[in-house]
Amino acid sequence: MKLHSGLPYWIVKNQLFDYYNPLRKDVSADVVIVGSGITGALAAHELCKAGLDCCVVDKRSIATGSSAASTALLQYEIDLPLHQLADKIGEENAAFAYRSCLESISDLERILKETGVNADFERVPTVFYASDAKGEDIITKEYEMRRRHNLPVDMLSKEDLKRRYGMNTYAGALTNGESAQADAYKAAVGLLEHHLGRGDLRVYTHTEIADIEEGNDGCRLISVDGHTIYCRYVVVATGFEAGRFLPENVMKLTSTYALISHPVDSRLIWPDRALIWETADPYLYMRTSSGNRIIIGGEDENFGNPKRRDRLLRKKVRKLEEKFHSLFPDIPMTAEMAWCGTFSTTDDGLPFIGPWDDGDRVYFDLGYGGNGITFSVIGAQIIRRALTGCPDRNDEIFGFKRLD
Structure with missing residues:
Protein backbone atom coordinates (compact mmCIF):
# COMPACT_ATOMS: atom_id res chain seq x y z
CA MET A 1 0.00 0.00 0.00
CA THR A 71 6.54 16.82 9.54
CA ALA A 72 9.19 16.08 12.22
CA LEU A 73 8.00 18.12 15.18
CA LEU A 74 10.13 16.92 18.10
CA GLN A 75 8.21 17.52 21.31
CA TYR A 76 8.38 15.83 24.66
CA GLU A 77 4.60 16.19 24.87
CA ILE A 78 2.76 13.02 23.89
CA ASP A 79 -0.50 12.99 21.89
CA LEU A 80 -2.37 12.34 25.13
CA PRO A 81 -1.85 15.21 27.62
CA LEU A 82 0.03 14.21 30.78
CA HIS A 83 -2.97 14.43 33.10
CA GLN A 84 -5.03 12.24 30.75
CA LEU A 85 -2.22 9.73 30.30
CA ALA A 86 -1.94 9.56 34.10
CA ASP A 87 -5.55 8.35 34.26
CA LYS A 88 -4.62 5.44 32.00
CA ILE A 89 -1.21 4.28 33.27
CA GLY A 90 -0.74 6.05 36.59
CA GLU A 91 0.77 9.44 37.31
CA GLU A 92 4.34 8.27 37.99
CA ASN A 93 4.48 6.15 34.85
CA ALA A 94 2.98 8.96 32.78
CA ALA A 95 5.57 11.44 34.08
CA PHE A 96 8.32 8.91 33.40
CA ALA A 97 7.10 8.54 29.81
CA TYR A 98 7.10 12.32 29.33
CA ARG A 99 10.56 12.60 30.86
CA SER A 100 11.86 9.87 28.54
CA CYS A 101 10.57 11.80 25.54
CA LEU A 102 12.21 14.96 26.85
CA GLU A 103 15.57 13.19 27.16
CA SER A 104 15.21 11.61 23.72
CA ILE A 105 15.35 15.01 22.00
CA SER A 106 18.78 15.71 23.48
CA ASP A 107 19.81 12.15 22.66
CA LEU A 108 18.86 12.66 19.02
CA GLU A 109 20.79 15.92 18.93
CA ARG A 110 23.84 14.11 20.31
CA ILE A 111 23.51 11.24 17.80
CA LEU A 112 23.36 13.63 14.85
CA LYS A 113 26.40 15.55 16.12
CA GLU A 114 28.53 12.48 16.78
CA THR A 115 27.77 11.01 13.33
CA GLY A 116 28.12 14.33 11.52
CA VAL A 117 24.62 14.02 10.02
CA ASN A 118 23.08 17.34 9.02
CA ALA A 119 19.35 16.80 9.43
CA ASP A 120 18.46 20.48 9.87
CA PHE A 121 18.00 19.87 13.59
CA GLU A 122 16.99 23.11 15.30
CA ARG A 123 15.97 23.83 18.91
CA VAL A 124 12.69 25.73 19.15
CA PRO A 125 9.97 26.31 21.79
CA THR A 126 6.52 24.71 21.74
CA VAL A 127 3.21 26.50 22.26
CA PHE A 128 0.31 24.24 23.27
CA TYR A 129 -2.83 26.35 23.01
CA ALA A 130 -6.46 25.93 24.02
CA SER A 131 -8.71 25.54 20.98
CA ASP A 132 -11.78 26.64 22.94
CA ALA A 133 -13.03 27.32 26.46
CA LYS A 134 -12.98 23.60 27.27
CA GLY A 135 -9.37 23.51 26.18
CA GLU A 136 -8.49 26.10 28.83
CA ASP A 137 -9.31 23.51 31.49
CA ILE A 138 -6.97 21.04 29.74
CA ILE A 139 -4.18 23.63 29.71
CA THR A 140 -4.64 24.40 33.41
CA LYS A 141 -4.60 20.74 34.46
CA GLU A 142 -1.64 20.07 32.21
CA TYR A 143 0.34 22.98 33.61
CA GLU A 144 -0.29 21.92 37.20
CA MET A 145 0.72 18.30 36.67
CA ARG A 146 3.84 19.13 34.67
CA ARG A 147 4.95 21.56 37.36
CA ARG A 148 4.36 18.90 40.01
CA HIS A 149 6.78 16.59 38.19
CA ASN A 150 9.36 19.30 37.38
CA LEU A 151 8.69 19.12 33.66
CA PRO A 152 9.41 22.33 31.73
CA VAL A 153 6.30 24.48 31.23
CA ASP A 154 5.13 28.09 31.54
CA MET A 155 1.58 29.39 31.48
CA LEU A 156 0.43 31.83 28.79
CA SER A 157 -2.76 33.84 29.04
CA LYS A 158 -4.95 34.73 26.09
CA GLU A 159 -3.39 38.19 26.20
CA ASP A 160 0.13 36.72 26.27
CA LEU A 161 -0.58 34.67 23.15
CA LYS A 162 -1.95 37.69 21.30
CA ARG A 163 0.86 40.03 22.37
CA ARG A 164 3.79 37.63 21.93
CA TYR A 165 2.66 35.46 19.03
CA GLY A 166 -0.20 37.32 17.35
CA MET A 167 -2.52 34.35 17.94
CA ASN A 168 -6.28 34.68 18.23
CA THR A 169 -7.07 31.96 20.77
CA TYR A 170 -7.43 31.09 24.43
CA ALA A 171 -4.79 30.25 27.06
CA GLY A 172 -1.67 28.22 26.34
CA ALA A 173 1.33 26.42 27.77
CA LEU A 174 4.88 27.21 26.67
CA THR A 175 7.82 24.81 26.60
CA ASN A 176 10.83 27.01 26.02
CA GLY A 177 13.95 25.57 24.38
CA GLU A 178 13.23 21.89 25.02
CA SER A 179 11.63 21.07 21.67
CA ALA A 180 13.13 20.85 18.20
CA GLN A 181 12.41 20.32 14.54
CA ALA A 182 14.30 18.34 11.92
CA ASP A 183 14.21 16.64 8.53
CA ALA A 184 13.37 12.99 9.17
CA MET A 251 -3.33 0.10 16.83
CA LYS A 252 -5.76 1.93 14.60
CA LEU A 253 -4.97 3.51 11.26
CA THR A 254 -5.36 7.24 10.78
CA SER A 255 -5.18 9.44 7.70
CA THR A 256 -3.39 12.75 8.15
CA TYR A 257 -2.87 15.77 5.91
CA ALA A 258 -0.13 18.38 5.61
CA LEU A 259 0.87 21.35 3.51
CA ILE A 260 3.85 23.63 3.13
CA SER A 261 3.41 27.26 2.17
CA HIS A 262 5.13 29.55 -0.26
CA PRO A 263 8.05 31.35 1.43
CA VAL A 264 6.79 33.98 3.87
CA ASP A 265 8.45 37.28 4.77
CA SER A 266 10.58 36.34 7.78
CA ARG A 267 9.35 39.45 9.61
CA LEU A 268 5.83 38.03 9.64
CA ILE A 269 6.67 34.63 11.13
CA TRP A 270 5.76 34.27 14.82
CA PRO A 271 8.58 34.75 17.39
CA ASP A 272 11.16 32.02 17.97
CA ARG A 273 9.61 29.89 15.21
CA ALA A 274 7.86 27.90 17.93
CA LEU A 275 6.16 24.60 17.24
CA ILE A 276 2.44 25.10 17.69
CA TRP A 277 -0.32 22.60 18.44
CA GLU A 278 -3.75 22.67 20.05
CA THR A 279 -5.97 20.89 22.56
CA ALA A 280 -8.61 19.81 20.00
CA ASP A 281 -8.79 16.18 18.91
CA PRO A 282 -7.71 15.80 16.16
CA TYR A 283 -5.31 18.67 16.62
CA LEU A 284 -3.85 21.28 14.29
CA TYR A 285 -0.05 21.57 14.37
CA MET A 286 2.50 23.74 12.62
CA ARG A 287 6.16 24.63 12.34
CA THR A 288 8.45 26.57 10.02
CA SER A 289 11.15 25.43 7.63
CA SER A 290 14.64 26.83 7.14
CA GLY A 291 13.41 28.61 4.00
CA ASN A 292 10.74 30.67 5.81
CA ARG A 293 7.97 28.34 4.78
CA ILE A 294 5.18 27.26 7.12
CA ILE A 295 4.30 23.59 7.52
CA ILE A 296 0.77 22.85 8.74
CA GLY A 297 -0.74 19.47 9.50
CA GLY A 298 -3.85 17.90 10.93
CA GLU A 299 -7.41 17.18 9.84
CA ASP A 300 -6.82 13.55 10.85
CA GLU A 301 -9.58 11.01 10.45
CA ASN A 302 -9.97 7.26 10.71
CA PHE A 303 -8.35 5.55 7.76
CA GLY A 304 -10.69 3.93 5.25
CA ASN A 305 -8.56 3.21 2.20
CA PRO A 306 -5.83 5.00 0.24
CA LYS A 307 -8.16 6.13 -2.53
CA ARG A 308 -10.57 7.83 -0.14
CA ARG A 309 -7.64 9.37 1.78
CA ASP A 310 -6.20 10.80 -1.43
CA ARG A 311 -9.55 12.11 -2.72
CA LEU A 312 -9.91 14.24 0.41
CA LEU A 313 -6.56 15.98 0.00
CA ARG A 314 -7.80 19.20 -1.65
CA LYS A 315 -10.68 19.59 0.81
CA LYS A 316 -8.42 18.99 3.81
CA VAL A 317 -5.82 21.48 2.58
CA ARG A 318 -8.49 24.17 2.32
CA LYS A 319 -9.54 23.48 5.91
CA LEU A 320 -5.94 23.66 7.12
CA GLU A 321 -5.53 27.02 5.38
CA GLU A 322 -8.77 28.33 6.92
CA LYS A 323 -7.74 27.26 10.42
CA PHE A 324 -4.35 28.89 10.04
CA HIS A 325 -5.81 32.21 8.88
CA SER A 326 -8.27 32.14 11.77
CA LEU A 327 -5.39 31.73 14.20
CA PHE A 328 -2.94 34.09 12.43
CA PRO A 329 -5.05 36.57 10.45
CA ASP A 330 -2.06 38.84 9.80
CA ILE A 331 0.16 36.25 8.10
CA PRO A 332 -0.45 35.83 4.34
CA MET A 333 0.01 32.12 3.80
CA THR A 334 -0.76 30.06 0.68
CA ALA A 335 -0.10 26.35 0.24
CA GLU A 336 2.49 25.44 -2.38
CA MET A 337 2.71 21.68 -1.83
CA ALA A 338 0.49 19.25 0.04
CA TRP A 339 0.48 15.59 0.93
CA CYS A 340 -1.40 13.01 2.93
CA GLY A 341 -0.36 9.82 4.62
CA THR A 342 -1.37 6.99 6.88
CA PHE A 343 -0.03 6.42 10.35
CA SER A 344 -0.99 4.43 13.43
CA THR A 345 -2.25 5.53 16.80
CA THR A 346 -2.81 3.77 20.12
CA ASP A 347 -5.38 4.34 22.85
CA ASP A 348 -2.81 5.77 25.25
Missing part, protein backbone atom coordinates in the same frame (compact mmCIF):
# COMPACT_ATOMS: atom_id res chain seq x y z
CA LYS A 2 1.15 3.57 -0.67
CA LEU A 3 1.94 5.12 2.71
CA HIS A 4 1.57 8.67 1.42
CA SER A 5 0.34 10.61 -1.58
CA GLY A 6 0.69 14.10 -2.98
CA LEU A 7 4.06 15.85 -2.89
CA PRO A 8 5.90 15.54 0.46
CA TYR A 9 8.21 18.52 0.86
CA TRP A 10 11.24 16.48 1.93
CA ILE A 11 11.25 14.54 -1.35
CA VAL A 12 11.45 17.85 -3.24
CA LYS A 13 13.91 19.50 -0.86
CA ASN A 14 16.40 16.63 -0.74
CA GLN A 15 18.16 14.64 -3.40
CA LEU A 16 16.90 11.08 -3.28
CA PHE A 17 19.48 8.57 -2.12
CA ASP A 18 20.00 6.38 -5.18
CA TYR A 19 20.90 3.15 -3.42
CA TYR A 20 19.80 -0.11 -5.03
CA ASN A 21 20.91 -3.37 -3.50
CA PRO A 22 18.30 -6.16 -3.50
CA LEU A 23 19.04 -9.35 -1.59
CA ARG A 24 20.21 -11.89 -4.16
CA LYS A 25 21.55 -14.70 -1.97
CA ASP A 26 21.19 -16.19 1.49
CA VAL A 27 23.05 -14.23 4.19
CA SER A 28 23.38 -14.14 7.97
CA ALA A 29 23.70 -11.44 10.64
CA ASP A 30 23.37 -10.93 14.38
CA VAL A 31 20.35 -8.64 13.92
CA VAL A 32 18.07 -7.92 10.98
CA ILE A 33 16.18 -4.62 11.04
CA VAL A 34 13.12 -4.57 8.81
CA GLY A 35 12.47 -0.97 7.72
CA SER A 36 14.89 1.77 6.60
CA GLY A 37 13.01 4.84 7.83
CA ILE A 38 14.06 6.96 10.79
CA THR A 39 13.04 4.20 13.24
CA GLY A 40 15.11 1.53 11.51
CA ALA A 41 18.03 3.92 10.99
CA LEU A 42 18.19 4.83 14.69
CA ALA A 43 17.95 1.16 15.69
CA ALA A 44 20.75 0.32 13.27
CA HIS A 45 22.88 3.11 14.71
CA GLU A 46 22.48 1.94 18.31
CA LEU A 47 23.07 -1.74 17.49
CA CYS A 48 26.07 -1.08 15.24
CA LYS A 49 27.59 1.05 18.01
CA ALA A 50 27.09 -1.90 20.37
CA GLY A 51 29.23 -4.04 18.06
CA LEU A 52 26.45 -6.22 16.64
CA ASP A 53 26.56 -7.37 13.03
CA CYS A 54 23.45 -5.75 11.51
CA CYS A 55 21.65 -5.54 8.24
CA VAL A 56 18.64 -3.43 7.24
CA VAL A 57 16.02 -4.72 4.82
CA ASP A 58 13.34 -2.65 3.09
CA LYS A 59 10.94 -3.31 0.26
CA ARG A 60 11.30 0.31 -0.90
CA SER A 61 14.14 2.71 -1.58
CA ILE A 62 15.79 3.94 1.61
CA ALA A 63 13.53 6.08 3.83
CA THR A 64 10.83 6.62 1.21
CA GLY A 65 7.99 5.30 3.38
CA SER A 66 6.43 7.28 6.21
CA SER A 67 9.67 9.11 7.06
CA ALA A 68 9.50 10.97 3.76
CA ALA A 69 6.11 12.40 4.78
CA SER A 70 6.92 13.21 8.42
CA TYR A 185 14.34 11.90 5.66
CA LYS A 186 17.80 13.49 5.89
CA ALA A 187 18.29 12.01 9.34
CA ALA A 188 17.43 8.47 8.26
CA VAL A 189 19.49 8.56 5.07
CA GLY A 190 22.40 10.25 6.85
CA LEU A 191 22.57 7.67 9.64
CA LEU A 192 22.43 4.76 7.21
CA GLU A 193 25.06 6.38 4.95
CA HIS A 194 27.27 6.91 8.01
CA HIS A 195 27.30 3.23 8.87
CA LEU A 196 27.51 2.07 5.27
CA GLY A 197 30.60 4.26 4.95
CA ARG A 198 32.10 2.72 8.09
CA GLY A 199 31.49 -0.75 6.71
CA ASP A 200 29.63 -1.95 9.80
CA LEU A 201 26.16 -2.16 8.22
CA ARG A 202 24.59 -3.85 5.20
CA VAL A 203 21.40 -2.49 3.64
CA TYR A 204 19.23 -4.52 1.27
CA THR A 205 16.64 -2.42 -0.55
CA HIS A 206 13.73 -3.54 -2.74
CA THR A 207 13.60 -6.73 -0.71
CA GLU A 208 10.24 -7.63 0.78
CA ILE A 209 10.09 -10.05 3.69
CA ALA A 210 7.32 -12.60 3.24
CA ASP A 211 7.73 -14.45 6.53
CA ILE A 212 9.67 -14.47 9.79
CA GLU A 213 10.24 -17.85 11.41
CA GLU A 214 11.40 -17.83 15.01
CA GLY A 215 13.25 -20.71 16.67
CA ASN A 216 15.04 -21.36 19.95
CA ASP A 217 18.42 -20.34 18.57
CA GLY A 218 17.49 -17.63 16.12
CA CYS A 219 15.26 -16.50 13.27
CA ARG A 220 14.87 -17.00 9.55
CA LEU A 221 13.55 -14.20 7.34
CA ILE A 222 12.35 -15.37 3.95
CA SER A 223 12.06 -12.83 1.16
CA VAL A 224 9.35 -12.78 -1.49
CA ASP A 225 12.04 -13.91 -3.95
CA GLY A 226 12.87 -16.94 -1.82
CA HIS A 227 16.17 -15.82 -0.26
CA THR A 228 16.82 -16.34 3.44
CA ILE A 229 18.50 -14.24 6.12
CA TYR A 230 19.60 -16.14 9.22
CA CYS A 231 19.97 -14.10 12.41
CA ARG A 232 19.86 -14.16 16.19
CA TYR A 233 17.29 -11.36 16.50
CA VAL A 234 14.87 -9.38 14.35
CA VAL A 235 13.77 -5.77 14.84
CA VAL A 236 10.53 -4.92 13.04
CA ALA A 237 10.53 -1.15 12.41
CA THR A 238 7.86 -0.80 9.75
CA GLY A 239 5.17 1.26 11.50
CA PHE A 240 1.61 0.11 10.88
CA GLU A 241 2.84 -2.34 8.23
CA ALA A 242 4.22 -4.37 11.15
CA GLY A 243 0.67 -5.59 11.75
CA ARG A 244 1.26 -8.62 9.55
CA PHE A 245 3.92 -9.83 12.01
CA LEU A 246 1.93 -9.16 15.20
CA PRO A 247 -0.31 -11.80 16.83
CA GLU A 248 -3.15 -9.29 17.18
CA ASN A 249 -4.04 -5.75 16.23
CA VAL A 250 -2.75 -3.14 18.71
CA GLY A 349 -0.68 7.62 22.68
CA LEU A 350 2.35 5.45 23.52
CA PRO A 351 4.47 3.28 21.24
CA PHE A 352 4.94 -0.48 21.37
CA ILE A 353 8.59 -1.42 21.85
CA GLY A 354 10.02 -4.86 22.62
CA PRO A 355 9.09 -8.51 22.11
CA TRP A 356 5.48 -9.67 22.18
CA ASP A 357 6.31 -12.26 24.87
CA ASP A 358 9.31 -12.69 27.16
CA GLY A 359 11.99 -14.71 25.43
CA ASP A 360 10.88 -13.91 21.90
CA ARG A 361 13.64 -13.07 19.43
CA VAL A 362 11.46 -10.77 17.33
CA TYR A 363 11.45 -7.23 18.71
CA PHE A 364 9.03 -4.55 17.60
CA ASP A 365 10.04 -0.89 17.38
CA LEU A 366 6.76 0.82 16.64
CA GLY A 367 6.68 4.56 17.35
CA TYR A 368 2.98 5.02 16.83
CA GLY A 369 1.34 8.44 17.13
CA GLY A 370 2.58 11.98 16.65
CA ASN A 371 5.86 11.38 18.51
CA GLY A 372 7.27 8.83 16.10
CA ILE A 373 10.81 10.21 16.03
CA THR A 374 11.25 10.68 19.78
CA PHE A 375 9.71 7.24 20.34
CA SER A 376 12.16 5.85 17.78
CA VAL A 377 15.10 7.17 19.80
CA ILE A 378 13.68 5.53 22.92
CA GLY A 379 12.96 2.31 21.03
CA ALA A 380 16.49 2.04 19.66
CA GLN A 381 17.89 2.44 23.17
CA ILE A 382 15.50 -0.08 24.74
CA ILE A 383 16.32 -2.71 22.12
CA ARG A 384 20.07 -2.11 22.29
CA ARG A 385 19.99 -2.56 26.06
CA ALA A 386 17.83 -5.67 25.78
CA LEU A 387 20.12 -7.34 23.24
CA THR A 388 23.21 -6.50 25.30
CA GLY A 389 21.76 -7.78 28.57
CA CYS A 390 20.88 -4.48 30.29
CA PRO A 391 17.43 -4.09 31.89
CA ASP A 392 15.45 -0.95 31.08
CA ARG A 393 12.43 0.40 32.96
CA ASN A 394 11.15 1.86 29.72
CA ASP A 395 10.15 -1.58 28.46
CA GLU A 396 7.54 -1.83 31.22
CA ILE A 397 5.86 1.40 30.10
CA PHE A 398 6.33 1.17 26.33
CA GLY A 399 6.08 -2.61 25.92
CA PHE A 400 3.22 -5.01 25.15
CA LYS A 401 2.78 -6.02 28.80
CA ARG A 402 0.60 -2.97 29.39
CA LEU A 403 -2.08 -4.70 27.27
CA ASP A 404 -2.51 -7.38 29.98
